[in-house]
Amino acid sequence: MVLGKRLQDLREKAGLSFEQAGRALDVTHATIRRMEKAEVGLKIPYVEKLLSTYGITSSEEVSGFLALCREANRPGWWHNFRDVLPEWFSAFVSLEGEASVIREYEPHYVPGLLQTTDYARSVLRAGQPNAPAEEIERQTVLRIERQVLLRREQAPLLWAVIDETVLRRQIGSRAVMREQLGALIEATERPNVRLQVLPFSTGPHPAMYGPFHIFRFQIKEIPDIAYTESLVGGAYFDNRDDVSTFLEALDRMCAQAAPAQSTKAILDGMRKEI
Secondary structure (H helix, E strand, C coil): CHHHHHHHHHHHHCCCCHHHHHHHHCCCHHHHHHHHCCCCCCCHHHHHHHHHHCCCCCHHHHHHHHHHHHHHHCCCHHHHHCCCCCHHHHHHHHHHHHCCEEEEEECCCCCHHHCCHHHHHHHHHHHCCCCCHHHHHHHHHHHHHHHHHHHCCCCCEEEEEEEHHHHHCCCCCHHHHHHHHHHHHHHCCCCCEEEEEECHHHCCCCCCCCCEEEEECCCCCCCCEEEEEECCEEEEECCHHHHHHHHHHHHHHHHHCCCHHHHHHHHHHHHHHC
16 A cells, blocks of 8 residues: 555656556556555566656665565465455455554454454354355354464554443353453553443434444555445545544444443453442
């Protein structure tokens, strides 16, 4: 995404249209658009030709840009799970791993980055009742592997609002739920985790349509990105107005939800009820 944005800036500074840049590569203007929007991989020969077309002649600058392209094209760690990872969700894992702030609203389940192994397995099995056991197990391992990012240096801030339904709905056995609630209590003690519960008593709220995520990055070229999901795929939004709608809804829910300082007591009370 960063390199695509930089290519766009170089093209615009050179005063060239999509069509003119496309002619330099003998491709359509749509290919140039897709490269700039990071919808396709950056082919080294294409990038090298574009840099020349845009007037970039310094060998040092060109070699540095091409080195970044090779790095960007390198498969992520999750590539090893491509047999069970839908293509539309690969982008989510990539964005999650690069974000400095991850905000989300979850009305159904504990957020994936905070799930225990048994809870995750139960959730995945419920969502895919006909999937082979081996596939569910691979997906469970992938979900737990994703959680490593919360323990790394310069870990992102995870700020999640969960509906009270998440805590009331039993997933798996009672023992699984007790373990999960215990894990959430431990998570609230981490400096980079902020968890708020939205009680039934608060009534309706702006995001009763379903769960969503918002990713924020330290790299200035990447805008905030919102993500929603359905049974058959995910949708990503980077238009400023669209993302602002998600942000405003989430801010309102944060104001309605119980303060993060009280979450531990809420979770502890719920665990005692099981």
